[in-house]
Every structure is written in C-alpha cells, then in structure tokens.
Amino acid sequence: xxxxxxxxxxxxxxxxxxxxxxxxxxxxxxxxxxxxxxxxxxxxxxxxxxxxxxxxxxxxxxxxxx
Amino acid sequence: xxxxxxxxxxxxxxxxxxxxxxxxxxxxxxxxxxxxxxxxxxxxxxxxxxxxxxxxxxxxxxxxxxxxxxxxxxxxxxxxxxxxxxxxxxxxxxxxxxxxxxxxxxxxxxxxxxxxxxxxxxxxxxxxxxxxxxx
Numbered sequence: 001x002x003x004x005x006x007x008x009x010x011x012x013x014x015x016x017x018x019x020x021x022x023x024x025x026x027x028x029x030x031x032x033x034x035x036x037x038x039x040x041x042x043x044x045x046x047x048x049x050x051x052x053x054x055x056x057x058x059x060x061x062x063x064x065x066x
Numbered sequence: 067x068x069x070x071x072x073x074x075x076x077x078x079x080x081x082x083x084x085x086x087x088x089x090x091x092x093x094x095x096x097x098x099x100x101x102x103x104x105x106x107x108x109x110x111x112x113x114x115x116x117x118x119x120x121x122x123x124x125x126x127x128x129x130x131x132x133x134x135x136x137x138x139x140x141x142x143x144x145x146x147x148x149x150x151x152x153x154x155x156x157x158x159x160x161x162x163x164x165x166x167x168x169x170x171x172x173x174x175x176x177x178x179x180x181x182x183x184x185x186x187x188x189x190x191x192x193x194x195x196x197x198x199x200x201x
Contacts, residue, residue, distance in 0.1 A: 032138045034124075039131075057138065059116055063113060064140050
C-alpha cells in the first residue's frame with residue numbers, strides 16, 4: 001500500500017513537471033520576436049523589448065494590420 | 067514586370083500547399099511587386115514596401131541578412147531574399163517556420179528570371195594555342 005502511494009506521488013510530480021514545462025514553452029512561443037538568418041547560416045533572435053526588435057516589430061505589426 | 071503569369075501560378079501553388087500563408091508578394095530587383103496573392107494593387111505595394119523596409123532595417127542591424135521572420139501574436143511576417151529578388155508573406159500565428167521558408171524559396175525560384183540579353187557583338191578572335199602553351 002505505501003509503495004502504491006509513493007508511485008502515485010511520483011506520477012503526480014512528473015505530470016506537474018511536464019505540464020509546467022509545456023506551459024513555459026507555450027508562453028515563450030507567444031512572445032514576439034524577430035529572427036534574422038544570415039547568408040553564412042547563422043541566426044540571431046531578438047525578443048520583444050530589445051532595441052533590434054523594437055525597430056523591426058512595428059513594421060511587422062503595420063503589415064499584419066493592413 | 068517579371069514573368070507575371072509565372073509569378074501568379076507560383077503564388078497560387080504556394081497558397082495551395084501552405085495554408086498558413088495569408089498574403090504573398092514577389093518583389094522584382096527594382097523593388098516593385100512582380101506578383102501577389104493580393105487582388106488590390108495598393109495592398110500589394112504596401113506589403114512590398116513594408117517587406118523592403120523590414121529587410122533594410124534588418125540589414126542595418128546585422129549586415130548580410132538572407133531571410134527573416136518577425137513573429138507577433140497576430141501572425142508572422144517572412145521575407146526571403148534570392149539574389150536581387152525578394153518574396154514576402156504574412157502567415158497565421160505560430161507557423162511552421164522551416165516549412166514556410168522552404169515554400170517561399172521554392173516559390174521564388176520557380177518564377178522565371180527575366181530573359182538574359184545575349185551578346186550581340188562579334189565573337190572575339192580565337193587566341194593562338196601556341197601562345198597559350200608558352201604562357
């Protein structure tokens with residue numbers, strides 16, 4: 001019986017952890033960002049609030065609104 | 067205009083295979099829309115202008131940008147450069163980024179380039195082989 005309780009606890013903890021990871025990932029994806037891909041294959045990502053994104057995101061908003 | 071009929075067909079194919087794509091515009095080397103999914107010309111011109119501004123600003127920040135995605139909550143804007151030509155698209159939120167880039171590049175490359183002018187001048191005389199051999 002105690003062994004079963006331990007298993008239930010472990011499963012609940014694992015489920016909570018997986019749920020929180022998924023929620024964090026989903027929240028991160030919902031953040032606005034700009035990804036720049038260079039000719040050499042490198043990529044730079046700028047999240048909202050950075051100087052780079054603050055210059056580029058308004059143009060994107062303008063295009064998506066029209 | 068650069069192969070307008072071909073651009074229209076390529077854009078129609080793109081829209082068919084990529085339901086995430088909303089509006090598309092192909093921009094010729096002069097910066098003008100060469101084809102678009104938008105029916106109204108001013109709307110296509112606005113998208114083309116915005117895409118060029120987006121790429122120009124990105125180039126100021128990080129020179130040598132070949133393609134970009136600006137992701138917002140309401141959707142994304144993609145701009146892809148292939149030589150002197152560009153293709154820009156708006157998509158639904160959270161698109162499959164790799165697929166959209168692939169589809170845009172395929173679309174742009176499937177559009178005919180303007181015919182290259184053939185040289186009309188006389189052919190240069192053949193060089194003396196003996197002269198080459200001694201070099």
